[in-house]
Amino acid sequence: xxxxxxxxxxxNLTLAVLLSLVSSGCAHVTSASAPDKAIAIPxxxxxxxxxxxxxxxxxxxxxxxxxRAKYAEHEVSFTLEDGTRVGGLLFHxxxxxxxxxxxxxxxxDRWSKPAAxxxxxxxxxxxxxxxxxxxxxxxxxxxxxANRALSLGGLDEGRMLHEVARQLRGGQAGxxxxxxxSYHLLGVSIGGLGVLYALDEDRKxxxxxxxxAVIFSGVTRLDEVSPDALVERGSxxxxxxxxxxxxxxxxxxxRIFENLVAHFRIVYAELAGQDLAWSDDEAARxxxxxxxxxxxxxxxxxxxxxxxxSTNLCSLGGELQVPIALIHAQDDPLVPVSHARxxxxxxAGNPNVVVSVTENGGHWGFARTYGREWVAAVIxxxxxxxxxxxx
Numbered sequence: 001x002x003x004x005x006x007x008x009x010x011x012n013l014t015l016a017v018l019l020s021l022v023s024s025g026c027a028h029v030t031s032a033s034a035p036d037k038a039i040a041i042p043x044x045x046x047x048x049x050x051x052x053x054x055x056x057x058x059x060x061x062x063x064x065x066x067x068r069a070k071y072a073e074h075e076v077s078f079t080l081e082d083g084t085r086v087g088g089l090l091f092h093x094x095x096x097x098x099x100x101x102x103x104x105x106x107x108x109d110r111w112s113k114p115a116a117x118x119x120x121x122x123x124x125x126x127x128x129x130x131x132x133x134x135x136x137x138x139x140x141x142x143x144x145x146a147n148r149a150l151s152l153g154g155l156d157e158g159r160m161l162h163e164v165a166r167q168l169r170g171g172q173a174g175x176x177x178x179x180x181x182s183y184h185l186l187g188v189s190i191g192g193l194g195v196l197y198a199l200d201e202d203r204k205x206x207x208x209x210x211x212x213a214v215i216f217s218g219v220t221r222l223d224e225v226s227p228d229a230l231v232e233r234g235s236x237x238x239x240x241x242x243x244x245x246x247x248x249x250x251x252x253x254x255r256i257f258e259n260l261v262a263h264f265r266i267v268y269a270e271l272a273g274q275d276l277a278w279s280d281d282e283a284a285r286x287x288x289x290x291x292x293x294x295x296x297x298x299x300x301x302x303x304x305x306x307x308x309x310s311t312n313l314c315s316l317g318g319e320l321q322v323p324i325a326l327i328h329a330q331d332d333p334l335v336p337v338s339h340a341r342x343x344x345x346x347x348a349g350n351p352n353v354v355v356s357v358t359e360n361g362g363h364w365g366f367a368r369t370y371g372r373e374w375v376a377a378v379i380x381x382x383x384x385x386x387x388x389x390x391x
Contacts, residue, residue: 038323039354039385042377044370047360054331057365062113065263068270071111071119076133076176080163082297085146088135089115090176091123098182098211098383099168100130101161105189105364106153107260109140109267114188114364121372128376130383131178135164137191138294141268141276149297150290153190154222154311156298158197161185162210165198169209182387185213186379188364189335192218192326196313203321212323212386214379217332217363220339222311317347323385324353327378329361329369352389 051057066089074089089110104114115134122128136142138151138160151157165183173180187195192215202210268276292303300307328340340355347353361369 038351038389039325039381041325041327041354041356041381042374044358044361044366044374047369048371051362051365051369052360054329054333054360054362054365057329057331057360057362057369058333059365060368061117061362061365062259064116065113066111066116066119068111075110078164078167078172080160084160086135086160086164087142087146088133089119090178091119091132091134092177093127093131094129096179096181097130098184098387099133099165099173099178099180100128100184100186100379100383101133101135101165102186103135103137103157103161103188103191103194105137105187105191106139107137107141107264108188108191109136109142109263110134111267112140112263113259117364117367121367122376122379126372126376128379128383130184130379131180133164135160137194139190141264142271144290145268145271149294150287151294151298152222152291152304152308154193155197155300155307156294157191157194158199158201159298161194161198162201165209182211183209184211184383184386187213187215187218189217190219192216193220193222193311193313196220196316199320199322199324200313200316203319208321210322211389212382213325214382215324215326216366216375217328217335217361218326218339219335220313220343222308312342314342315346317343317345317353318350320347320350320352322352323382323389325378325382326353326355327358327361327366328355329358329363329366331360332363334363 047057051060071089074091076088076090078086078088080086087110102115102118104112104118108114118134123132138149138153138156144150168176168178168180169183185195185198187193195213195215195218199210199213202208265276288304292305295304295307296302298307300310326340326343328335328337330337337357340357343353344355347355358366358370367375
């Protein structure tokens with residue numbers, strides 16, 4: 001991987017800026033009273049004592065990455081029509097089970113801590129009744145090594161999810177020993193934005209294949225985010241009245257993003273055979289440049305800035321035609337609950353969509369807060385609703 005050399009330090013700050021920017025969304029809105037929904041989300045039990053803090057439940061859910069050697073036999077890869085290479089892990093479920101294609105958000109590859117939490121809770125201890133394919137996010141180190149490119153996700157990830165599902169349905173499922181009867185999606189954090197794009201693309205086809213989707217702690221829009229702060233981070237100022245989730249100091253002190261970046265560096269070095277090293281001045285511009293190039297390649301003239309300005313998928317809430325559940329915590333320290341409320345407002349008249357806002361749960365910390373059984377029950381109900389609504 002020649003030509004991509006970076007030193008540590010400011011990369012942490014740059015990614016903290018980016019992720020906190022991605023977390024910004026629409027102002028809090030209150031939706032109209034929604035009709036009964038197709039998915040009956042079980043009421044969560046009382047939160048665990050240690051997980052009443054959104055930050056703590058988030059940290060407890062991101063403690064350890066998967067051991068690559070232990071899961072090497074599960075590795076798979078796909079090459080998309082445009083030459084993009086996508087890697088992942090495939091876990092076989094019961095015979096005739098549905099396939100759940102999962103993506104775990106910004107910087108999250110197949111071995112990431114958010115993915116590891118899912119594997120530990122729902123594929124190892126008490127497996128859900130599905131085949132599961134975990135894909136690298138297009139902002140991850142394996143994606144960078146394989147493609148010499150990085151993407152913020154969203155539109156790019158939506159195309160990736162949809163094309164991988166299409167390839168599997170078109171014959172590749174048998175290559176991996178799968179007899180898949182239905183395809184479903186799971187998105188966490190900005191992976192939720194990719195899921196929404198995939199659903200939008202699928203509903204426009206003559207033969208839709210995605211039967212349902214569940215999103216936890218999901219991003220639904222980027223149109224109020226300024227990508228210029230990636231480059232001009234010296235002038236990025238947090239107002240005195242800014243809510244806590246938008247405080248860079250809090251995010252950095254909490255070390256959430258430093259852990260993500262550290263994992264990114266380790267995986268990159270292992271795969272590329274060299275350390276990731278950007279200079280201080282190159283850090284922000286390099287990330288911005290990679291995202292900008294990829295956005296242009298994905299058909300967004302002008303690159304990243306106009307793409308982000310145009311990205312608001314809340315209105316899809318009224319258009320989605322398969323069962324969708326979006327679970328979001330009020331105490332999410334990274335993505336504000338307004339992202340869920342945005343989609344909920346538009347979905348008020350759509351019986352296919354349910355938005356469930358919990359008091360606690362942090363950012364993908366629901367299993368530590370309410371128990372892995374509750375999270376599994378939510379996923380299982382979404383899968384069942386998709387299969388029964390689309391026989």
